[in-house]
Amino acid sequence: MTDLPSEPVRVMVVDDHPMWREALARDLTEAGYDVVATAGDGEQALRLAPATRPQVAIVDLRLPTLSGVQVTARLSAANPELRVLALSASSEHDDVLQAVKAGAVGYLVKSASREELLAAICRVVAGESVFTPGLAGLILGEYRRLAVVPSPTADGVTPRLTQRETEVLRLVAKGLSYRQIAERLVLSHRTVQNHVQNTLRKLQLHNRVELTRYALEQRLDAD
Amino acid sequence: MAFQTQLWRALGVYRVLALGYASVLYVRDAGVYAYPGVGWLVLTGMGIWTVATLLAYRVPAGRRWPVLAADMAVGVGTVLITRLLDTPVRIEAGASTLPTIWSAAPVLAWAISGGWRSGTVAAVLIGGANVAERGTLTPGNTRNIVMLTLAGVSVGYVTELARHSELALARALRARATAQERERLARGIHDSVLQVLALVRRRGVELGGAAAELGRLAGEQEAALRALLAISPDQDLDGPRDARVDLRSLLRALANPRVTISAPDAPVLLDHVVAQEVAAAVVTALDNVRRHAGKHAHAWLLVEEESDEVVVSVRDDGPGIPDGRLTAAVAQGRLGMAQSIQGRLRDLGGSATVTCTPGQGAEIELRLPRQECP
Numbered sequence: 001m002t003d004l005p006s007e008p009v010r011v012m013v014v015d016d017h018p019m020w021r022e023a024l025a026r027d028l029t030e031a032g033y034d035v036v037a038t039a040g041d042g043e044q045a046l047r048l049a050p051a052t053r054p055q056v057a058i059v060d061l062r063l064p065t066l067s068g069v070q071v072t073a074r075l076s077a078a079n080p081e082l083r084v085l086a087l088s089a090s091s092e093h094d095d096v097l098q099a100v101k102a103g104a105v106g107y108l109v110k111s112a113s114r115e116e117l118l119a120a121i122c123r124v125v126a127g128e129s130v131f132t133p134g135l136a137g138l139i140l141g142e143y144r145r146l147a148v149v150p151s152p153t154a155d156g157v158t159p160r161l162t163q164r165e166t167e168v169l170r171l172v173a174k175g176l177s178y179r180q181i182a183e184r185l186v187l188s189h190r191t192v193q194n195h196v197q198n199t200l201r202k203l204q205l206h207n208r209v210e211l212t213r214y215a216l217e218q219r220l221d222a223d
Numbered sequence: 224m225a226f227q228t229q230l231w232r233a234l235g236v237y238r239v240l241a242l243g244y245a246s247v248l249y250v251r252d253a254g255v256y257a258y259p260g261v262g263w264l265v266l267t268g269m270g271i272w273t274v275a276t277l278l279a280y281r282v283p284a285g286r287r288w289p290v291l292a293a294d295m296a297v298g299v300g301t302v303l304i305t306r307l308l309d310t311p312v313r314i315e316a317g318a319s320t321l322p323t324i325w326s327a328a329p330v331l332a333w334a335i336s337g338g339w340r341s342g343t344v345a346a347v348l349i350g351g352a353n354v355a356e357r358g359t360l361t362p363g364n365t366r367n368i369v370m371l372t373l374a375g376v377s378v379g380y381v382t383e384l385a386r387h388s389e390l391a392l393a394r395a396l397r398a399r400a401t402a403q404e405r406e407r408l409a410r411g412i413h414d415s416v417l418q419v420l421a422l423v424r425r426r427g428v429e430l431g432g433a434a435a436e437l438g439r440l441a442g443e444q445e446a447a448l449r450a451l452l453a454i455s456p457d458q459d460l461d462g463p464r465d466a467r468v469d470l471r472s473l474l475r476a477l478a479n480p481r482v483t484i485s486a487p488d489a490p491v492l493l494d495h496v497v498a499q500e501v502a503a504a505v506v507t508a509l510d511n512v513r514r515h516a517g518k519h520a521h522a523w524l525l526v527e528e529e530s531d532e533v534v535v536s537v538r539d540d541g542p543g544i545p546d547g548r549l550t551a552a553v554a555q556g557r558l559g560m561a562q563s564i565q566g567r568l569r570d571l572g573g574s575a576t577v578t579c580t581p582g583q584g585a586e587i588e589l590r591l592p593r594q595e596c597p
Contacts, residue, residue, distance in 0.1 A: 017418050023426070062414050087416040094488050110421040111445055111480075114429060133485045133523050140527060141487020148530070173485040174538040175523035179581050 008034040009125050010053035014045040014062050014071060020110070024117075025059065031118050040067025046074055054082065055191070056124055059104070061088040061095050069098040076103030081126070082125050091094040096139045100200060101207040106130025129197050136173035140166070140197055159202040226385035230335045230378070231286065234328065235277045239528040241325040242273050248323055265304060265321055272297050273325075276332075286336055289523040291329070295348060298322070299327035302352040302523045317363045320356055321352045330371050334379035341374025413448060420445035442480050450478045470533065474503040474524055477509060481519070486526040491533060493591075495572055501535060501591060504575070508587050516541020516584065532573070532593050538586040564589070 011033045015021040025035045036052040039045035042063050049057070057075055061068030072084045086104040088096060096107050106129050108120050120130040143161050161169065164185075171181045178192045185192070185206070249266055253259040276294060279285035301322040306314060308321065320326065326349050334342030350368030355366055420441045427438020469490040478484045493501065503526065512522045520541040527534040564587065568575040573591035579588070 019422055020418055023422060089414050089421060097488055110418060111424065111442065114425060115427070133483050133525070135485075137485025137525055137527075138488055139490060144487065144528065144530075145489060160590075170525065170527075170536075173523070173525040174536055174586065175483060175521065175540065176583060184580055184583060 008032060009056060009121075010034050010036045010052070010054045011121070012037040012039065012045065012049065012052065012057045013070075014039045014042070014057060014063065015060040016040050016155050020060070027114050027118065028121070033121070035150070037170060038065070042068070042074075045071055046078075049075055049078065049082070056121060057084045058121070059084055059086055059099075060110075061086055061099055067095070069095055069102050071186035072099045072104050073102035083127075085120060085124050085130060097142055100135065100139070101203050103204055105200070107132060107135045128193055128202050131172050131196055133173045133175045136169045139203065140169050140173060142203065143199075159206045161199060161202075165199050168192055169199055171189055172196060226389060227335060227382060230363060230382060231280045231368070234331050234335060235280065237331065238276065238325065238328045240272050241323070241328060242269060245269065245321065245323045247323045248319065252318075255310065255313065256308055257310050262308050262321060262491050263555060265301060265308070265573040266397060268297075269301060269325060274387060276328075280332070288336075291332055291336055294329040294332055295345060298326045298349055302315060302326050302349065302356050306356045306358075314357060317357070317361060320353065326352070327371055330375045331378055334375045335382050337379070338383045339376045339379030343372060344380030346371035346375035417445055417448060420448070446479045467494050468495045468498045470498045470535075471526055473498055474505060474535070477502075477505065477524070482509060482522045482524065484524045487528060489528075491526055491528045493533065497591070500567055500571055501533075501589060503538060504567045504589055505535060506563055507567075512537070512539040512541065512585075520584075529595070530593075533591045535589040535591075536586060537589075539584045541584050 011028055011030070013021055013024050015024065015036060015038075016035060020042065021038050025038055028035050028048070036054050037045075037048040039048055043066060045057070045059070046066075059068050059071055059075070063071060066074075068086060068088070072086060075082055075084055084099075084104040086096065086099040086107040087110055088107070089110045090161065100107060103123055108117060108130060109132060112120070123130055140161075143166075144157065146158050147160065167185065168181055172178075176184070178189055181187070182189045182192045246266060249262060253262060256262050260390075278291075279290050302320045305320040309318060330342060330345040330349055333345035336481075346368065350364070350371050353367055354360055372412075391524045423436045424442035424445060427434040427436075427441060430438075470493050471484075471486045471491055474486070475484055509522055512520055516539045520539045522537060522539045524539075525536040527536075565575045568589055568591065571591055573589065575587060575589050578586050578588070
């Protein structure tokens, strides 16, 4: 996990708190990342992203003007390759769930240590998603909510968790590491990772379908 | 004031209808008046005044005392002038005045504007004019005075009542808006405080030594503040009235740097007695983690709401119960704890199971059948 690709990974930091922004940028630079842009608000981030082409964006969810969720959605829409890691000072709440549905590949609370943060970015770079136990709890709840109030999507399918995925998510929510989960369920580390990522991908896909349906309806209504 | 605006509009309608009534009566009686020509002039003047007041009372600026006084003067004047225009015989016989019920309009205007006291004064003035026109107090004009006073008092009273309740409503709305704004500001401030505390904790731990202690303290305060923010404000207000409480709020109060809580985004509502019992069972479980897995053990709480039950899991990352090497003391302690928690859950119709996975700590799962919504 510690080996970085030969070319330094390009990172953008979006945080309205100057102290945090600088501390994050410094930590990342020291760890060998190339911090190509820092932004204090969403509009700035959206302006800087196309020019500086970051591979990873670390986005604080509470931003002035544009919200972190909106920034995440627009960054992901503009460049699907860009991987967004959401960061928030207050605990897991609705905006975390919204950010993940909008395309963030992971979420970290700001109380995480420097090592935890760097490990998280390492995983994001490696194409994995970053789950906190809190996020797993929120996602379990979201699937349950969708099962109770099925929203009619275009293809008529409400996303559901497989039994295995539920099992894995519950263990993540109980604080087990992927390695521990793999051990307990007798799976490979990779398989556990795939299960977790699938739970996220299904929600994101569902969210996109919903948004498209909504946009279509709005347009039909406008005609 | 919305209600008062409606009353002014109603007064306008009344005045027009009353003018129509007065005109019909005058058309019938003009022939027997002493000076029918002047009578027509007076009636025309009443029409002009009707239009003038309709315009004046349409806006709040026109509902002032000079206009109201003029209104009263016109009302009194039209009543009194009848004595000069009509024949003494008809007046003796108790014929109605030229403006008839049109002269009640100023009474209503005064009542709407100044409440029941003004209404009463206005009723006395118009009533007095009626008596003066007749020259004496008769059963007929006494009845008129009573009717006018009744109208003035009741309309005035209703107006005051409406004004007070509208003011109270406006005050309540303003207070709510202020509270919401304060809450919004507080959230912003709390968020900044959380950021700074998190930063201090991070840097402190990195610097080590005395700074690490500061960092640790900041971290504890950060967790405490976060738990406080997680309790929704309306929860406290609705507590006594609504017997159902959000289990998440109760459990979030237990969060600290070594206890992580995961829960759905939506409230997990339970009867407050049941929720307290579950929270007490969780506290017991956490105490047990501290006692047996060590001070530095981490614990995770997971709250789940299934279609038919609520599941709360408590897991720690302690050594668990070493396979085959159960010392008597550990077994005693753990089993004692488990029995106490199991007892609580059984009383609530649920269950508690303890599982240990080597190297992955111990786990207690509390399952509680969900109550039907009342």
